[in-house]
Amino acid sequence: MGDLLKVENVTLQFGGVKAITDISLNVKEGEVCAVIGPNGAGKSSMLNVINGVYVPQIGTVTYDGVTRKTISPREAAISGMARTFQNIALFQGMSVLENIMTGRNLFVKSNWMEQGLNIGRARTEERASRLAVEKIISFLQIESIRKTPVAKLPYGLQKRVELGRALVSEPKILLLDEPMSGMNLEEKADMSCFILEINKEQGLTTVMIEHDMGVVMDIADHVIVLDYGKKIGDGTPKEIMANQDVIDAYLGVSH
Amino acid sequence: MIYRETGNFVTDYMRDREIFPMKFDKIMVVLGLLFLYLYVPTTSEYMLSAHVIPILAVGLAVVGLNILTGITGQLSLGSAGFMCVGAFGTFNLMLRLPEWLMSLPVALMISGIFAGLVGVIFGLPAIRIKGFYLLVSTLAAQYFVWWFFNSFTYFINYEASGVVAVPPKMYDYWGIGNFLGIDMQGYSPRYILALTIVIGLTYFAKNLLRSTTGRNFMSVRDRDIAASVMGISVPKTKLLAFFISCFYCGVAGGMYSFLYIGNVDLMIYEVDRSFTILFMLIIGGLGSISGSWLGAIFVYEFPILFTWVGDVIFGGAFNTAVVENVSNMVYGVFIIALLIREPGGFAALWATTKQKLRMWPYPH
Amino acid sequence: MGFDWVYLIEVLLGGLMSGVMYSLVAIGFVLIYKSSGIFNFAQGTMLLFASLTFVKMTENGIDFWTALFIAAGVMVIFGVAIERYMMRPLANQDLLALFMATVGLATFQEGFSQFIWDSDIHGLQMNKFLDLQLLDSAPIFVVEHIPWLDILLPKFDIFASLVAGSLIVVLAFFFQKTKTGLSLRAVSDDHMAAMAVGIPLQTVWAIVWAVTGIIALVAGLLWAERVSVSFTLIEAVMKALPVILIGGLTSIPGAIIGGLVIGVGEKLGEIYLGDAMGGQGIELWFAYFMALMFLVFRPQGMFGEKFIERV
Numbered sequence: 001m002g003d004l005l006k007v008e009n010v011t012l013q014f015g016g017v018k019a020i021t022d023i024s025l026n027v028k029e030g031e032v033c034a035v036i037g038p039n040g041a042g043k044s045s046m047l048n049v050i051n052g053v054y055v056p057q058i059g060t061v062t063y064d065g066v067t068r069k070t071i072s073p074r075e076a077a078i079s080g081m082a083r084t085f086q087n088i089a090l091f092q093g094m095s096v097l098e099n100i101m102t103g104r105n106l107f108v109k110s111n112w113m114e115q116g117l118n119i120g121r122a123r124t125e126e127r128a129s130r131l132a133v134e135k136i137i138s139f140l141q142i143e144s145i146r147k148t149p150v151a152k153l154p155y156g157l158q159k160r161v162e163l164g165r166a167l168v169s170e171p172k173i174l175l176l177d178e179p180m181s182g183m184n185l186e187e188k189a190d191m192s193c194f195i196l197e198i199n200k201e202q203g204l205t206t207v208m209i210e211h212d213m214g215v216v217m218d219i220a221d222h223v224i225v226l227d228y229g230k231k232i233g234d235g236t237p238k239e240i241m242a243n244q245d246v247i248d249a250y251l252g253v254s255h
Numbered sequence: 256m257i258y259r260e261t262g263n264f265v266t267d268y269m270r271d272r273e274i275f276p277m278k279f280d281k282i283m284v285v286l287g288l289l290f291l292y293l294y295v296p297t298t299s300e301y302m303l304s305a306h307v308i309p310i311l312a313v314g315l316a317v318v319g320l321n322i323l324t325g326i327t328g329q330l331s332l333g334s335a336g337f338m339c340v341g342a343f344g345t346f347n348l349m350l351r352l353p354e355w356l357m358s359l360p361v362a363l364m365i366s367g368i369f370a371g372l373v374g375v376i377f378g379l380p381a382i383r384i385k386g387f388y389l390l391v392s393t394l395a396a397q398y399f400v401w402w403f404f405n406s407f408t409y410f411i412n413y414e415a416s417g418v419v420a421v422p423p424k425m426y427d428y429w430g431i432g433n434f435l436g437i438d439m440q441g442y443s444p445r446y447i448l449a450l451t452i453v454i455g456l457t458y459f460a461k462n463l464l465r466s467t468t469g470r471n472f473m474s475v476r477d478r479d480i481a482a483s484v485m486g487i488s489v490p491k492t493k494l495l496a497f498f499i500s501c502f503y504c505g506v507a508g509g510m511y512s513f514l515y516i517g518n519v520d521l522m523i524y525e526v527d528r529s530f531t532i533l534f535m536l537i538i539g540g541l542g543s544i545s546g547s548w549l550g551a552i553f554v555y556e557f558p559i560l561f562t563w564v565g566d567v568i569f570g571g572a573f574n575t576a577v578v579e580n581v582s583n584m585v586y587g588v589f590i591i592a593l594l595i596r597e598p599g600g601f602a603a604l605w606a607t608t609k610q611k612l613r614m615w616p617y618p619h
Numbered sequence: 620m621g622f623d624w625v626y627l628i629e630v631l632l633g634g635l636m637s638g639v640m641y642s643l644v645a646i647g648f649v650l651i652y653k654s655s656g657i658f659n660f661a662q663g664t665m666l667l668f669a670s671l672t673f674v675k676m677t678e679n680g681i682d683f684w685t686a687l688f689i690a691a692g693v694m695v696i697f698g699v700a701i702e703r704y705m706m707r708p709l710a711n712q713d714l715l716a717l718f719m720a721t722v723g724l725a726t727f728q729e730g731f732s733q734f735i736w737d738s739d740i741h742g743l744q745m746n747k748f749l750d751l752q753l754l755d756s757a758p759i760f761v762v763e764h765i766p767w768l769d770i771l772l773p774k775f776d777i778f779a780s781l782v783a784g785s786l787i788v789v790l791a792f793f794f795q796k797t798k799t800g801l802s803l804r805a806v807s808d809d810h811m812a813a814m815a816v817g818i819p820l821q822t823v824w825a826i827v828w829a830v831t832g833i834i835a836l837v838a839g840l841l842w843a844e845r846v847s848v849s850f851t852l853i854e855a856v857m858k859a860l861p862v863i864l865i866g867g868l869t870s871i872p873g874a875i876i877g878g879l880v881i882g883v884g885e886k887l888g889e890i891y892l893g894d895a896m897g898g899q900g901i902e903l904w905f906a907y908f909m910a911l912m913f914l915v916f917r918p919q920g921m922f923g924e925k926f927i928e929r930v
Contacts, residue, residue, distance in 0.1 A: 077486030091477035115466035395907035587727025
């Protein structure tokens with residue numbers, strides 16, 4: 001299968017600080033691509049460039065056959081990108097159900113007048129959204145907390161809700177920023193299962209930032225290694241394990 | 256107990272999001288409506304004119320501010336300005352358009368739309384300005400609107416005193432009053448109109464909040480970047496919130512001038528009133544529609560109650576200045592204490608009480 | 620008709636002076652905002668409370684300096700109480716809640732100060748107490764030796780500017796050179812980090828509120844000399860909001876320059892735009908419009924720190 005996402009020669013600067021220097025990468029349709037690297041390597045910035053939260057100074061992103069220099073986060077969402085954030089960006093004042101429902105907003109065609117009067121399309125759409133949301137809720141096994149305000153949930157569950165909010169928008173590509181950080185082993189296993197299951201059953205392309213090498217080796221088809229804003233490795237998990245630069249970056253080198 | 260949840264099963268997702276999910280609630284709603292429509296209009300004129308109608312009008316403005324500040328998170332101190340647009344809009348529509356075309360209910364809605372559009376203009380900066388900086392925009396709206404109607408006396412029909420009493424013929428409602436032989440200028444018909452508008456708009460707001468638009472509003476309030484990543488257009492959502500909020504304020508302003516005091520007076524819509532509405536919102540609880548009504552009732556009734564206590568117990572010991580100062584102190588203390596103890600305001604206190612009653616006699 | 624330069628300069632100077640007056644109010648705002656991120660809406664009522672306390676004491680025969688001293692003491696106690704009973708229990712709330720709390724504080728203070736004192740309008744003639752030539756209300760002529768350029772400038776305005784100027788110098792010294800100032804700056808950067816290195820957050824906040832109270836007293840007295848001691852002081856502070864927002868909330872020089880911009884702009888607007896707008900009194904909203912225009916192009920204000928949002 002072809003490349004769904006292609007990043008070419010992207011450089012991103014904040015003031016004088018270069019977060020990303022001349023990175024290119026390809027993500028094939030249907031694969032799980034893991035982006036790894038030490039803290040400050042530019043991984044999150046890379047995701048932010050891909051879905052338009054940051055605008056790179058140099059370089060282009062080609063997604064779904066369209067090449068552009070800039071894209072707004074909203075356009076990215078419309079074109080089928082969904083993502084989660086490193087420091088959970090759930091809507092803290094809303095319940096689990098409401099949070100996941102926001103993921104359906106692009107499917108809603110009724111206007112606010114119809115919704116306020118609670119008539120016609122507004123009702124059928126609300127029901128359809130709820131159905132889709134309930135499917136995700138049961139897939140993620142969070143039925144019992146549906147109506148709980150997300151602010152009251154433990155970290156691991158919040159991550160799960162955030163994944164649900166991304167999935168319910170029926171994306172073409174899923175960008176996950178450290179979906180398993182701060183989780184215990186069991187929670188990690190659950191999360192890995194969810195990611196793999198969606199990938200295998202629906203062929204959903206996934207780009208994932210992850211620190212846990214065990215998880216990465218288990219579920220990724222393709223690994224990209226960043227260090228100090230540069231790409232130092234790109235290949236299958238096996239190739240990466242053997243890559244001397246990567247080993248140096250991770251374990252340190254003796255000079 | 257009558258209020259029991261067992262036996263109420265939800266078999267449909269639409270039933271799950273109902274405003275009144277329980278059978279008991281529904282019975283209460285019907286009884287409540289009967290009470291409001293059949294009993295309340297027969298109570299004294301004083302009751303309607305001094306308590307019920309002003310609360311309905313001001314409470315609607317609080318609901319409006321709630322949509323903007325409580326739900327969408329955009330701070331506003333311009334509520335009174337938008338009410339002012341509504342009041343003057345209604346007056347001019349009634350004055351300048353032929354009687355067969357314009358009637359009070361229609362004029363109120365149209366001037367609500369005017370107020371909404373003014374709100375959108377002053378909401379435009381919200382696309383770029385965030386947080387406290389937005390105070391400038393809404394205060395600009397407040398002062399500009401006030402100045403505008405103060406300067407261009409055309410809008411008050413060149414009345415030199417700046418106050419114009421509502422002519423009786425404006426309560427004509429296409430002549431229905433004469434036809435039915437009811438004095439439509441009286442407080443009972445005014446109350447029925449106010450109540451109908453308020454129930455309709457409160458229902459509309461409730462619906463909005465449990466649908467996509469409401470969730471978009473809240474997502475912009477909670478995390479605007481995440482909202483845009485979900486594909487929500489943040490600028491559009493903010494402007495829509497301004498429009499709807501100011502529409503409510505506009506209608507409330509028209510109601511306040513026409514159904515309550517019966518004259519159009521600029522002095523009523525000074526910045527103080529914006530603050531009073533904000534107090535009502537905070538005390539009632541940000542984000543809760545029923546809280547807005549509780550807050551409106553408390554803040555409106557407190558000075559009246561306090562004066563009454565002074566008259567009855569202390570033999571009229573409190574003059575207006577004392578009442579005003581004590582009221583302000585009480586509002587201040589309530590706001591601070593609620594923010595510390597229960598940031599959700601009266602609405603959250605009410606919810607907690609309900610929860611406790613549900614669990615009674617088991618505390619957990 | 621030739622262009623009236625003298626008049627223009629007079630207007631500019633007038634604007635400059637009201638800018639100074641605004642910046643006096645702004646300093647209090649900035650101090651609180653810098654140290655706790657709170658937009659203190661109660662600044663205006665603090666002015667009222669402070670000056671009312673002072674005026675009532677002098678009216679009851681207490682001499683100037685004693686009254687000033689007692690009023691300052693009252694403001695310090697008030698500031699410490701605010702920290703103890705309002706800020707501390709609210710420490711973990713979001714900024715909107717804190718802002719609302721200051722709105723509550725403002726209401727309380729408005730009611731309280733007029734309840735214990737009164738709601739009358741009090742005049743304040745400071746030269747009654749202070750035998751200062753500068754306080755003479757007669758205007759002086761600046762640059763008298765240039766015959767075609769006599770500009771009227773009230774002596775009082777010069778006095779106010781001097782007081783404002785020295786306040787700013789003292790505060791700058793306090794912030795930059797003292798240990799407390801250093802803690803203050805640390806706290807404003809990051810509460811948690813400051814606490815982690817052992818800065819007593821609560822003490823720092825108590826100091827800030829107390830200092831703000833004293834500034835409110837000084838500003839209140841100067842403003843009261845111009846307007847009167849009454850609720851109009853609160854309105855004066857509402858007028859100061861756009862000034863502070865232009866200045867960027869975190870910077871005292873910003874507040875002063877913001878004050879100058881608004882002060883001058885307002886006067887120029889009233890004079891050159893007032894008629895064109897078909898009505899008098901555009902002063903009422905013109906400052907807000909200017910601030911708005913400014914903020915649309917520079918949302919963080921003139922000297923405000925640029926805010927990078929991280930996700």
